[in-house]
Amino acid sequence: MDRAAAVTMDLGDPLAPYRSQFTVAGPIYLDGNSLGRPSASVVEGLAAAVRDWSENLVGGWSRWIDLPAAVGDRVGRLIGAGPGQVVVCDSTTVNLYKLAAASLAARPDRRVILADADDFPTDRYVLQGLAETSGRELRLLHGSAIDGLDTEVVGSAIDADTALVCLSHVNFRSGARLDLAAITEAAHRHGALVLWDLCHSAGAIPVGLDEAGADLAVGCTYKYLNGGPGSPAFAYVRRGLQVQLRQPVWGWFGQQDQFAMGPSYDPKTGMERFLTGTPPVLGLLTVDAAAETVESAGIPALWAKSQQFTAMFVDLVRDQLEPLGATLASPTDPDRRGAHVSVAHPRAWPWCKALIDRRMVIGDFRPPDVLRLGPAPLYTRFVDVFDAVQRMAEVLEAGVEDVRDRPRVT
Numbered sequence: 001m002d003r004a005a006a007v008t009m010d011l012g013d014p015l016a017p018y019r020s021q022f023t024v025a026g027p028i029y030l031d032g033n034s035l036g037r038p039s040a041s042v043v044e045g046l047a048a049a050v051r052d053w054s055e056n057l058v059g060g061w062s063r064w065i066d067l068p069a070a071v072g073d074r075v076g077r078l079i080g081a082g083p084g085q086v087v088v089c090d091s092t093t094v095n096l097y098k099l100a101a102a103s104l105a106a107r108p109d110r111r112v113i114l115a116d117a118d119d120f121p122t123d124r125y126v127l128q129g130l131a132e133t134s135g136r137e138l139r140l141l142h143g144s145a146i147d148g149l150d151t152e153v154v155g156s157a158i159d160a161d162t163a164l165v166c167l168s169h170v171n172f173r174s175g176a177r178l179d180l181a182a183i184t185e186a187a188h189r190h191g192a193l194v195l196w197d198l199c200h201s202a203g204a205i206p207v208g209l210d211e212a213g214a215d216l217a218v219g220c221t222y223k224y225l226n227g228g229p230g231s232p233a234f235a236y237v238r239r240g241l242q243v244q245l246r247q248p249v250w251g252w253f254g255q256q257d258q259f260a261m262g263p264s265y266d267p268k269t270g271m272e273r274f275l276t277g278t279p280p281v282l283g284l285l286t287v288d289a290a291a292e293t294v295e296s297a298g299i300p301a302l303w304a305k306s307q308q309f310t311a312m313f314v315d316l317v318r319d320q321l322e323p324l325g326a327t328l329a330s331p332t333d334p335d336r337r338g339a340h341v342s343v344a345h346p347r348a349w350p351w352c353k354a355l356i357d358r359r360m361v362i363g364d365f366r367p368p369d370v371l372r373l374g375p376a377p378l379y380t381r382f383v384d385v386f387d388a389v390q391r392m393a394e395v396l397e398a399g400v401e402d403v404r405d406r407p408r409v410t
């Protein structure tokens with residue numbers, strides 16, 4: 001692969017016109033899997049929302065109050081969920097807590113929560129807390145640091161004592177992708193519920209929740225969905241399960257006839273029973289505008305381009321970075337990869353920092369030794385990926401010194 005080939009791929013890229021909807025000046029940005037860029041529609045939408053607030057004040061609530069469900073339906077279309085099964089609210093951490101707690105309450109006689117020892121910290125912490133407060137056992141499964149958990153291993157760990165299986169579809173560090181449908185089916189064979197964290201899938205990878213018969217899912221909107229820093233997260237509960245689950249935060253936005261302001265909690269019967277308090281309207285409008293752009297590009301086209309990106313990365317890492325002491329820290333099998341790729345190096349943090357400080361490439365560091373690169377297909381070109389690897393090689397060739405400051409992991 002040479003630069004001319006990357007240029008040719010850009011010329012044939014059906015998503016290339018979307019780049020003009022983003023401001024893309026500066027270093028090569030390969031951190032769209034951490035925080036996506038704002039599209040022009042987000043910038044305009046946010047300004048319009050502030051105007052609306054300024055002009056209509058409290059009168060705006062008649063239109064804003066249903067946004068968690070309406071934006072939820074839009075996000076749902078991107079993750080294979082039919083209407084009325086997704087709400088956008090709270091953070092991923094809080095939604096994970098709400099849905100995991102509700103699942104445990106629905107399986108009172110089962111003792112075990114199964115999770116991935118290598119999952120994102122917030123997921124493990126939430127489950128640790130729930131295990132402790134509900135008297136369950138959190139059983140952590142160990143897989144390969146690069147290829148993730150094996151489907152068979154997960155399947156054979158599930159039994160009649162398993163209340164909940166909670167896993168990330170795509171591992172935050174290596175990008176290893178699990179077989180969502182097969183694991184869901186294995187859990188259902190034993191009557192267990194499965195909660196999927198879709199943070200690294202939503203907006204990038206076809207998820208097919210309804211098709212897989214998935215029970216529950218959560219995820220953030222600030223990565224590939226480009227909803228902005230701290231934008232509200234989403235929660236999915238399969239329609240047939242909604243009324244069986246009672247979430248632990250009994251807030252007034254989950255209450256039937258909310259404005260009757262009655263004496264006691266009687267939750268709605270549909271997905272809105274998973275809401276808690278006043279929705280973050282500006283964040284919801286931002287997510288809506290951002291997700292509309294993702295929807296118009298279409299998940300199949302975005303996923304096709306992502307797969308080309310990661311395949312290209314893998315080849316370039318082998319050719320140009322492995323001779324300099326770096327190694328691929330993501331699956332080599334494309335069927336097990338997500339939309340980002342990681343590279344391990346003993347000095348990954350100083351390497352990552354040098355690339356950022358010299359305004360060459362923005363990726364991120366993940367302990368202990370990984371530089372993670374997430375080229376978002378809406379606004380990244382093939383030539384960016386090619387150039388990024390050349391710059392990464394250049395910095396390694398010149399030598400990276402140890403740095404004293406602690407990595408700041410965003």
Ligand SMILES: Cc1ncc(COP(=O)(O)O)c(C=O)c1O
Pocket residue numbers: 091092093094120122123168172197199200220233
């Ligand atoms: C897999 C995964 N889960 C959860 C989170 C964090 O969720 P929150 O938005 O609550 O901080 C992240 C953040 O990057 C993540 O990668």
